[in-house]
Every structure is written in C-alpha cells, then in structure tokens.
Amino acid sequence: MVLFFCCITLKNFKSSKLNQKPYIIELPKNHSQMSYKKRKKKYPNMLVNIALPVPLYKTFDYKVHKDSLLPAVGCRVQVPFGRQTLIGLVIAYTQLEDCQIPSNKLKTITQIIDKNPIVDKNWLKLASWLATYYHYPLGDVIGVMLPTFIREGKPINVASPHWRILPEVLAAYLKEDTIPSQISARAYKQLEHYQNLCVFGEDGIDETQLSKHKLTKSYLQKLAEKQVAERFLQTPVQPKQAKMIESPLHLNNEQSLAIQAICDAKNKAGYQGFLLNGVTGSGKTEVYLQAMLPILANNQQVLILVPEIGLTPQTYARFANRFEANILLLHSGLNNSERLAGWQHCRDGQAQIIIGTRSTLLYPFKNLGLIIVDEAHDTSYKQQDTLRYHAANIALYRGLQHNIPVVLGTATPSLEHIKLVQDGKLTELALSKRAGKAKPPELYLVNACNKNTTYIQQPDGHAIDSRLTNDVVKTMRKHLQAGEQVLVFINRRGYAPILLCNACGWQADCPRCDSHLTVHQSQLNTQQPSYLKCHHCDWQAYMPTTCPTCASHNLDAVGMGTTRLTENLHALFANPQISKQIYPIIQIDRDTTRRKHSWQKIYQTINTGKPAILVGTQMIAKGHHFPNVTLVVMPTADRGFLSADFRSPERTAQLIMQVAGRAGRDQKTGKVLIQTLQPDNPLLLNLVKNGYQPFAQSLLNERQLLGLPPYTFAALIRCEAKNYQQTLAVLNEAKSLLPAHHQLAILGPVAATMKKKNNRYQSQLLLLSKNRQQLHTVLNHWWLTVKNLPVAKYIKLTLDIDPIAW
Ligand code: ADP
Ligand code: ZN
Numbered sequence: 001m002v003l004f005f006c007c008i009t010l011k012n013f014k015s016s017k018l019n020q021k022p023y024i025i026e027l028p029k030n031h032s033q034m035s036y037k038k039r040k041k042k043y044p045n046m047l048v049n050i051a052l053p054v055p056l057y058k059t060f061d062y063k064v065h066k067d068s069l070l071p072a073v074g075c076r077v078q079v080p081f082g083r084q085t086l087i088g089l090v091i092a093y094t095q096l097e098d099c100q101i102p103s104n105k106l107k108t109i110t111q112i113i114d115k116n117p118i119v120d121k122n123w124l125k126l127a128s129w130l131a132t133y134y135h136y137p138l139g140d141v142i143g144v145m146l147p148t149f150i151r152e153g154k155p156i157n158v159a160s161p162h163w164r165i166l167p168e169v170l171a172a173y174l175k176e177d178t179i180p181s182q183i184s185a186r187a188y189k190q191l192e193h194y195q196n197l198c199v200f201g202e203d204g205i206d207e208t209q210l211s212k213h214k215l216t217k218s219y220l221q222k223l224a225e226k227q228v229a230e231r232f233l234q235t236p237v238q239p240k241q242a243k244m245i246e247s248p249l250h251l252n253n254e255q256s257l258a259i260q261a262i263c264d265a266k267n268k269a270g271y272q273g274f275l276l277n278g279v280t281g282s283g284k285t286e287v288y289l290q291a292m293l294p295i296l297a298n299n300q301q302v303l304i305l306v307p308e309i310g311l312t313p314q315t316y317a318r319f320a321n322r323f324e325a326n327i328l329l330l331h332s333g334l335n336n337s338e339r340l341a342g343w344q345h346c347r348d349g350q351a352q353i354i355i356g357t358r359s360t361l362l363y364p365f366k367n368l369g370l371i372i373v374d375e376a377h378d379t380s381y382k383q384q385d386t387l388r389y390h391a392a393n394i395a396l397y398r399g400l401q402h403n404i405p406v407v408l409g410t411a412t413p414s415l416e417h418i419k420l421v422q423d424g425k426l427t428e429l430a431l432s433k434r435a436g437k438a439k440p441p442e443l444y445l446v447n448a449c450n451k452n453t454t455y456i457q458q459p460d461g462h463a464i465d466s467r468l469t470n471d472v473v474k475t476m477r478k479h480l481q482a483g484e485q486v487l488v489f490i491n492r493r494g495y496a497p498i499l500l501c502n503a504c505g506w507q508a509d510c511p512r513c514d515s516h517l518t519v520h521q522s523q524l525n526t527q528q529p530s531y532l533k534c535h536h537c538d539w540q541a542y543m544p545t546t547c548p549t550c551a552s553h554n555l556d557a558v559g560m561g562t563t564r565l566t567e568n569l570h571a572l573f574a575n576p577q578i579s580k581q582i583y584p585i586i587q588i589d590r591d592t593t594r595r596k597h598s599w600q601k602i603y604q605t606i607n608t609g610k611p612a613i614l615v616g617t618q619m620i621a622k623g624h625h626f627p628n629v630t631l632v633v634m635p636t637a638d639r640g641f642l643s644a645d646f647r648s649p650e651r652t653a654q655l656i657m658q659v660a661g662r663a664g665r666d667q668k669t670g671k672v673l674i675q676t677l678q679p680d681n682p683l684l685l686n687l688v689k690n691g692y693q694p695f696a697q698s699l700l701n702e703r704q705l706l707g708l709p710p711y712t713f714a715a716l717i718r719c720e721a722k723n724y725q726q727t728l729a730v731l732n733e734a735k736s737l738l739p740a741h742h743q744l745a746i747l748g749p750v751a752a753t754m755k756k757k758n759n760r761y762q763s764q765l766l767l768l769s770k771n772r773q774q775l776h777t778v779l780n781h782w783w784l785t786v787k788n789l790p791v792a793k794y795i796k797l798t799l800d801i802d803p804i805a806w
C-alpha cells in the first residue's frame with residue numbers, strides 16, 4: 001500500500017487512542033441469536049463494547065441481560081450512561097478479565113434497537129481509521145457519520161412509503177383518460193397532482209422523490225381522502241439494471257485512453273487512484289459517464305462527489321439523460337427524513353448512481369464499484385468543524401478499502417494531488433485539449449488604472465468610476481451585439497466591502513468580529529433599505545446616515561461587490577437613455593439564489609442563449625456549461641496574488657482558470673479579460689503566459705524550498721475563549737507538554753488569522769513535520785494529554801489534521 005496514510009494501520013479497534021483496548025473474539029456467524037445459556041457456557045465472561053456519542057477517547061463495556069440475545073457488531077443499543085440514556089453502536093466484544101471496571105459497577109444494555117447490523121465491517125473500519133487519523137473520539141466520529149434519525153434510534157425501514165393512484169381509478173384513467181368525479185373541475189392543483197401521479201402507474205412514487213416531480217404531500221393527502229390515491233409501504237425490490245438511454249459521444253484519443261485506464265484498473269488491480277487532469281471543457285464528464293457504464297452493467301453502485309455549490313439541476317440532468325437508473329441526489333438542503341431515506345438507499349443498494357456532497361462519502365454502500373470526485377481541488381471538500389476530514393483523501397481510502405478505482409477530476413489540480421502524481425501514488429490521466437470543436441479560451445491582461453476606466457455620468461452632473469476599463473466595455477458591447485453572452489466575475493457579494501467616513505476615517509466594523517461590515521443595498525429595488533452585514537457572524541444593522549464618531553454625512557461605500565457591479569452594468573448596458581439596445585443583467589450569488597427554484601429560473605434564462613450579462617461570484621465559476629458565453633471579464637480577480645496567505649496564489653490561480661474555463665465552450669472561441677492594477681505581477685504573468693500546470697510547478701518548487709505543505713505535514717491546534725490571553729496561556733501550556741526531542745517545527749502560539757470572531761478569541765499553534773508518521777506518533781500521546789488538561793473541560797481546543805488554512 002503506497003498511499004499517504006500508510007502510517008496508520010488498519011488494525012481493528014486496537015488503536016493507541018483507545019486507552020481501553022477491546023478484545024475481539026471470533027464469534028460464530030449465528031452468535032447474535034445464541035441463547036443466554038449457551039452463551040454463558042461458551043463465552044462465560046463476555047461483555048459488549050460500545051461506541052457512545054461522548055467526547056471521550058474511549059469506548060465502553062456493558063453487560064447483556066440474561067434474557068436478551070447478544071447484539072451483533074454494528075447494531076445500535078440503548079444504555080444507561082451516568083444519569084443519561086444514550087444510543088451507541090456495538091463495535092466489539094470484551095472479556096471481563098480485560099475490563100478495567102469492577103464487575104459490580106458494570107451496567108447492562110437496556111435495549112437492543114437493531115436485530116441485524118446497520119453497518120458492515122468496512123464501514124466500521126472506516127470509522128476506526130477516521131478516529132485514528134484525525135485523532136477524534138470514535139463515538140463522535142460515528143455521530144458525524146450517521147444521519148440524525150439513525151443516531152436518535154429511529155428504526156431502519158425495510159419498507160419505504162410510496163404514493164400511487166388507486167388501482168381501479170388508474171385502470172379507468174388508462175382506458176379512457178377519465179378524471180374521477182371526486183375531483184372538482186376547479187381544484188386545479190388536485191387535478192394536476194392526479195395527472196402527475198398517474199404517470200407513475202401502479203408502482204407509484206417514493207415519498208422522498210415527491211418534490212423532484214412537483215408533487216406535494218398535502219395535495220396527495222386530499223386525493224387520498226377522496227379515495228383517488230393511496231399511501232402504501234413498498235418493500236424494496238432490487239432495482240432493474242441501469243440502462244444507457246442516450247448514445248455515448250465519439251471519444252477523442254485522450255478520453256479513450258483515460259477510460260481504458262480506469263476500466264483496466266477495475267478489471268486487474270481493483271484499487272487505483274487517478275488524477276483526471278483535464279483542461280476546462282475537455283469532456284471530463286464524458287469520461288465519467290463512459291467509465292461508469294461497465295460498473296453499472298455489473299450491478300455496482302457509482303458514487304460521484306461534487307463540491308458544495310456544484311450540485312445543480314444541470315449536473316443531475318447530465319447523468320439522468322444518459323442512464324435510466326435510480327439516481328440519488330444528496331446535498332445539504334435535505335431534511336432529516338430525506339437524508340435518512342438516501343442513507344438507506346445507499347446501504348440497501350436501491351441507489352445505483354449517487355451524486356452527493358462531501359458527507360456522502362461517509363455512508364455505507366451495498367456494492368460500490370467506482371468513486372469519482374469532481375472538481376477535486378475544491379476547498380469545500382474539507383470539513384471545517386467537528387471531524388475535519390478531507391473528502392478527496394477519504395475517497396482514496398475507501399477506494400483502497402473496497403478495492404475499486406477512484407477518479408479525482410479537475411482542470412486545476414491542487415498542489416497536494418500534483419505531488420501525489422510525482423510520488424507515484426496517483427496515476428495522471430491528461431486531457432490536454434477541449435473536446436469536440438471547442439478551442440481553448442484566450443487570456444489577456446488589461447491595465448485597470450483609473451485613467452483607463454469608463455465613467456458613468458450621474459443626473460447631478462458628477463461622474464462615477466464603473467471600475468471597468470474602456471477596452472473591456474467596448475469588447476463586452478461587441479460580444480453582446482454579436483448575440484453572445486458575457487460573464488463578469490467578482491468574488492464578493494453585497495454592494496461594497498467597506499463603509500468609510502471621508503471626514504474622520506471611521507470604518508464600519510463588526511462589533512463581534514475582526515472584520516469590516518459589508519454594505520448591502522439595492523438602488524434597483526428601492527423598497528429594501530440599505531443595511532450593513534458581517535459575512536462572518538451575520539450581525540446586521542441599518543446603514544447609518546451620519547458618521548457615529550464625527551456626525552459627518554460624508555460616508556462612502558468603498559470597493560465593489562456583485563450588487564454595485566450589477567448597478568454599474570445597468571447604467572452602461574441597460575439604460576434606455578444612453579443606448580438603443582438593452583441587455584438583461586443577471587446577478588448570481590448567494591443572495592439572489594437563496595430562494596427555492598431561483599437557480600432553476602436563472603438557468604432557464606441563460607439557456608435560452610440570448611445575449612445577456614451574467615454577474616456572479618464563485619458560484620458561477622465551477623463546472624457550468626453555458627455554450628453561448630464567449631467573453632469572461634474579471635474586474636478584480638488578481639487581488640489574491642497580493643495576500644499574505646501562502647496558499648492564496650494557488651487558490652487565486654485555480655479560480656481564475658475555472659472562471660476563464662466558462663468562456664468559449666462551444667464552437668466560438670472564448671476570450672478572457674483579466675483587469676489588474678499590476679500588469680507586471682510575475683505570478684499573474686506566469687499564469688497567463690504559461691498556463692496552470694507550469695504555474696503550479698513553480699509554486700511547488702517554492703513550497704519545497706520553504707518547507708511548506710505538501711512537502712511537510714501539518715497539524716493545527718486552535719484554542720477559542722472569551723479572553724485572548726487565556727487562549728495563549730492554554731496553548732503555551734500545551735506546547736510545554738510536547739515530548740523532548742520531538743523533531744517537529746513549531747509555530748506559535750499566535751493569534752488566528754481572524755483573532756476575534758463572534759465575540760470569541762482564537763489563537764493557534766502549528767506543528768509541522770517532514771514525516772507524517774513522526775507527526776502522528778507525537779500527536780497520539782500528546783493530544784490525549786492536552787485534552788485531559790483540567791482547562792480543556794471548559795475551553796474549546798480543536799485539532800485540525802492537514803489544515804487548509806492558517
Ligand atoms: P469539463 O467537465 O471537462 O469542463 P464537459 O464534460 O462539461 O467538460 O464537456 C464540455 C463539452 O464537450 C460538453 O458539451 C460535452 O458534451 C462535450 N464533449 C465531451 N466529449 C466530447 C467528445 N468526445 N466529442 C464531442 N463533444 C464532446
Ligand atoms: Zn467620521
């Protein structure tokens with residue numbers, strides 16, 4: 001095994017983190033059915049070892065009542081714990097001799113919730129590995145991995161609720177297309193529901209899928225009251241084999257080679273990790289689709305991970321157009337019952353294609369055959385609280401565990417993944433050209449100093465700077481007049497990032513965080529008053545009309561967010577007083593897409609292909625395929641090259657290339673205009689002239705020279721408290737407990753990048769090592785000691801392994 005987690009062995013639950021080592025007894029297959037008498041004879045002193053949702057680095061032994069059967073490993077049980085009752089998961093059995101608690105103090109399991117294990121051995125091994133690698137309590141790991149309802153002890157459904165039209169009503173409908181007399185002609189909604197439900201025939205539709213087909217439970221209930229429809233329980237039947245219903249595209253050479261390599265891995269080695277390194281528009285999705293085909297034909301499941309905001313109706317449609325199969329979508333917007341149903345369908349094999357965000361990787365799967373991580377460089381794959389895992393790493397671990405291929409697809413691989421290729425741990429599959437007839441977009445730098453920018457005349461005579469250069473405005477007009485669409489990218493929502501008093505220099509800051517408040521206002525929609533908002537803690541206030549320190553009226557919104565840019569674009573391209581032709585301007589950010597179906601509406605507008613200007617944050621940067629976008633403008637995208645964070649150039653370059661990749665994805669060549677105040681910035685020049693790959697290599701060389709990740713391995717300890725000095729004191733104490741001769745590089749404790757957030761202070765301590773094993777060996781003992789400090793009981797101390805920001 002050559003993977004990067006080689007230092008962590010897969011030994012069952014004998015991790016050094018568990019100060020109580022469960023003893024695993026090989027039990028006969030039918031052991032859980034064994035009677036007390038037989039059990040007592042065979043295993044006289046057996047206890048059940050249980051992981052409980054408590055933040056303690058140990059598992060707990062319990063006795064089994066003599067009238068009860070033995071719960072199998074992987075079953076949920078209810079137990080007394082102090083004054084509480086908790087639900088835990090059986091993970092092993094222990095011999096009484098090995099238990100440190102005197103036998104008269106041992107408590108008994110009060111209820112066995114599951115007859116059969118709800119998770120398999122592979123899943124339990126994953127939980128154990130996560131606990132060890134991320135130094136997180138096993139019980140809490142399991143808590144993160146299980147859906148809420150399972151954690152709360154809800155029964156695993158063997159049957160799932162469905163809706164259908166009653167057989168005799170359906171028969172009449174099929175024969176004569178009748179409308180039952182119970183539905184009045186004016187009950188449009190009921191009528192619509194009746195007709196929509198008829199389409200699903202006698203099998204009906206799964207209750208969790210209702211909203212996808214525009215069906216609402218309340219109207220179906222009305223139909224049920226009128227004896228037209230019914231809700232019934234359907235026991236799962238194995239799904240029909242997935243069928244290809246759209247003919248595949250004719251592949252280019254590089255695509256064929258990539259698919260061949262994935263299929264070969266599947267047939268020969270089983271596990272292999274691939275980096276599908278394909279420029280934007282190179283047809284990575286077609287590679288996924290065709291690599292999936294033999295897996296689905298073999299009745300195995302395919303898991304496709306997408307970044308948090310990459311999951312769109314378009315993503316779903318591309319898979320649903322190709323395959324007739326049970327496709328499951330799992331995203332953060334699901335409620336608890338939808339999530340539970342999804343979890344069950346992964347587990348029982350009902351779901352054949354699963355498209356999900358980060359946490360889907362923690363689900364149990366009946367028969368997983370392939371894992372794809374789309375846009376694998378995306379930072380949303382890293383969980384930023386509780387169990388701070390990285391989904392791309394876990395994808396590789398699960399691939400190895402299930403012995404199946406894993407494909408990490410991206411146009412802008414992270415430096416970590418490029419290094420894994422160079423170390424021989426990932427196989428690179430390159431797609432260097434755009435698919436079909438599309439050509440690569442042309443990138444240009446535009447000097448944005450204010451003598452080049454276009455000014456907008458106001459009715460009162462003064463002019464405001466649009467922050468778009470004359471050349472950019474001219475080029476935009478040209479593309480719009482040619483009937484094409486233009487995308488303008490700005491990575492900041494709201495109106496402006498700063499409110500400044502020109503008289504005294506006061507700035508509007510968040511009272512709870514170390515950050516400026518963002519100005520939110522909409523002059524286009526005058527009903528909404530302007531307000532200030534903190535993007536870190538959501539604190540809000542109405543916009544002051546005078547400066548709170550000097551009472552001056554001279555307040556200025558400084559900088560530009562999506563709303564202000566949209567406003568400027570309106571003045572330039574949609575003002576009937578200055579131009580004959582008016583173009584729609586579509587603002588796409590978290591504020592405009594919050595409402596249900598708003599994304600869909602925006603898609604529909606864009607997909608008409610009519611000339612329009614799209615203004616968006618990074619929501620619009622990823623994965624989207626808008627064939628008629630031929631021009632991309634980035635007014636301020638180069639800012640990230642000025643940041644002090646050593647990862648910022650990598651992130652900025654990824655974002656620029658992703659956004660640029662939206663241009664010219666069809667027949668017409670795309671153009672990308674990057675406005676900058678530093679046209680000589682060496683990083684920017686390198687990226688624009690040479691492209692992402694050589695740029696990334698130069699960053700890698702620099703990281704190696706400076707001893708930074710991926711050439712070193714990091715663990716970040718954060719301390720959070722109401723008092724800043726206390727956070728430093730705690731981390732200093734922790735630091736003093738590090739073993740002598742630890743050979744790690746230690747930085748800190750220092751204030752976190754954002755020292756104060758939501759009225760709490762944060763400081764951090766960074767441990768770096770050239771050797772991953774060495775780092776974890778130190779952490780194994782030291783972190784437990786730190787967590788056992790008396791102060792750790794009331795102060796938040798967290799550990800982030802392979803952190804992506806510090
Ligand atoms: P990527 O994800 O690599 O950015 P997509 O998978 O979205 O690219 O593909 C871009 C476009 O190219 C899509 O419209 C897709 O249908 C098309 N395409 C992919 N492969 C081929 C091919 N072999 N021949 C013609 N068109 C293709
Ligand atoms: Zn002032």
Ligand code: ZN
Binds near residue numbers: 510511513534537539
């Ligand atoms: Zn705040």
